[in-house]
Amino acid sequence: MPAPGFNSIAVRRSLSLGLALALVAAGPAAAAPAPAAAPWPAGLYNPKPLADDLILPLPCGGALALRPVATPADSRRTRLVGPFAGPTGDAQRHLLIGKYEVSALQYQAVMAQGSGQACPPVAAAPAGAQVDPRLAAQVGVSRIDAINFAAQLSRWLQANAGHLPPCAAGAAPCLPRVEGKPAFVRLPLDLEWEYAARGGALVPDDTFALPRYPMPEGLDRHAWYNRNADGEIAPIGRRLPNPLGLHDLYGNAWELMNDPYSSPQFPGQVGGDVLMGGGIHSADEELRADARVEVQPYDSAGDVKTADTGFRVVLAAPVVTSAARVPAAPPPPAPPRETPADGHLRIEVDAYAMVLVDGEVKGSFDAGRPLELRGLRTGSHRIEVSPLVSGYPKAEKTVVLTDAEPVSIQIHLEPTPERAESLLDLNPDQRRRVRRQLNDLGYPCDPASDRFDRGFQVVLREFQRESGLPITGKLTPETRAQLERRAAEQQRARKAAERAPAPAPQPGGRYLQPADSAPDGRWMDPAAP
Known part of the structure; x- marks a missing residue:
């Protein structure tokens, strides 16, 4: 069974098919094998391994982990079609997306090889270091830097393709191929990134439509952002993955995309660089699968680079790898039938x-x-x-x-939970009333405070879970209505209990008699008074 893989030939549209096929047939020139280097420990490139990870070799004995992301042919969620067969060689096509953000060590190894410098040392972390600098996501790069990384790694893979095994029979590290042509590396498209961030084909439709994949353990277990990052870029893979096994999609480093910025709000316009995923300074509500941020690529100092901008990579393949892949020209379309325009x-x-x-x-x-x-x-x-x-x-x-x-x-445009809460426009007294109602219903919440802080959100999620509501941690109109109903029911029950007569004592039993009838204070068993 052929393994996933492919060959890359850059053929401009203006070239004839004959020239394109000649270039394909020529193939890359043979290259000498890369100098041998001791392989890195797996913990340096894949700290959270999974059985179907694909491990791509890097220069200097390094490696990079990728995840297969299925793109079903009949999917209504995306028009993307991956170039690779699945891990089991099935017919369904897959994307191959970096499991983690590119680390500092991976970046140094690739760029050192490209510039003829020595490989970075793979030694123990500095004594007393809380964060292993080798595993931290590479930041401080521009889109051009990230593209150069992908280009340099692609050149190295092509030059060493004859010495790298195809991805079959569990070979690792390996180089995927499509019809015998080796893969190359690039930045992800924003559509590829968003599709994978939402969970791809592995999640149901209602989950795919959410701003973020479900995180029952809480956002802090999945992302480094302004509440838990302390302004520091973290090592790759320290937070829980999304349903596809991808780590650090939200927070840590903002991730650069391959395509320039565009927006339906500005039809036809193409702008600067695109960042997605949020970073260590992002707020909770900014961590969304569909959030795109445009940045100016250049300023007076040159390329714009920030201390919280990084990237992950994808593997790609050419579409036309042989004459057999060239479809026959379709017949000319029938002239359109005139339809009334009224x-x-x-x-x-x-x-x-x-x-x-x-x-x-x-x-x-x-x-x-x-x-x-x-x-x-x-x-x-x-x-x-x-x-x-x-x-x-x-x-x-x-x-x-x-x-x-x-x-x-x-x-009807259904607002997000954050927007729905803001639309309630509650004043401080109303916010305290909400906290008091939760506290009275047995959900510990300081009734004197008017803040809807993180502790309040934890309590509100528990109320939503037990009430069968969507668990958002936000006071949506639906949540507020349910809270008002339960608070009113509790109030009615209390008033009913206050109006009910006290129960009459039951005959028989032990009674402590008044002092005049039992001066010694002993217990007696007379008839009930």
Whole structure:
């Protein structure tokens, strides 16, 4: 069974197919094997090993761990198609994504080999060091630095491909191939990163749609961010992984993407570099799978580099590896059938948003101000609503227009838990009331405080769990309504107990008699008084 792998040939679109195939046939020139180096201990590149990890060799005896991420052909979640077969050689295609952020030691080894310098020492960590600097994520790099790392590693892999085993029969380290052509290294696309961060094909639809994959152990066990990082970049793999086995997706180092910044809010514009995942100074609400930050690539000092910006890598493969992979030219399309352009669509939404019809921006509007669209062709249309305020996810709907009558649709944008809590706009007295209600219901919470801090969120999650509500740690309208109901039930039960008459004593039993009837204070067993 062929192992995952591939060959890389850069063929510009302007070249003829014959030239492209000639380049493929030529292949890379034979290269002498790289100088032997003692292999690194596994703990330096894969501190949390899994059985189906793919281990890619690095110069200087190093290695880098990657995870397979399935991209099912029938997936509704992504249009991505991975170039590699699965770990068992099945037909389903996979991406191969770095299991961890690239560490300082991995970065030094690759760049030293490229510049002809000596390999970095692989020795014991400095005495008394709390953080092993070799395992810390590499930061302080620009996108160009990260691309150069990927390019240098790809050159080394190509030069040594004849001496590196394919990824079959559990070989490790190994070099994946596609139709005999070796893989190369690049930065991830933001769509690849987001798909993997959400859990890919391993999680159900409702989980995939969440801003973050579920973390029953709490965010602190999964991410280094402003509440637990103390401003320090951490070693790779110290926090729990996501459902795909990927570590440090949220927090620690911001991660550079391969593609430049773009946004539905600015259709057609392409900007600076893209960072995703958040960093050590990010707040809880900033750690989201869909959060993209644009950064200026250059300033007066040159390349922009920050002390909390790093990267992870993916393996890639060319699409056209042989003549057999070149599809036949499709027949020319039939001329489009004329369709009437007299459809009328009325759209209402409950938040300030931009509307796209079949990918074309039609305008922006706010709640209470419907958008009227006339002159649309009849037939099916894809409506996309992209919120222009934070705290709301995108929404999509398909409508069918006719020339018979206008079509009206209402699109509800469900706010995130953080946004829903902020929309309640509670004053300090109302916030204290919420804490008092939780405390009275048996969820320990200081009723004198008006802060919805981390301790409050822990208590609120427990209330939500026991009430069968979504566990967000945020006071959503649904949570507040349930809290008010239970507090009212408790109050009614207390009043009913106060109005109930005291129970009459039961006859028989022991009674302490008054002093005049039992001067010595002894217990007697008379009839009940």
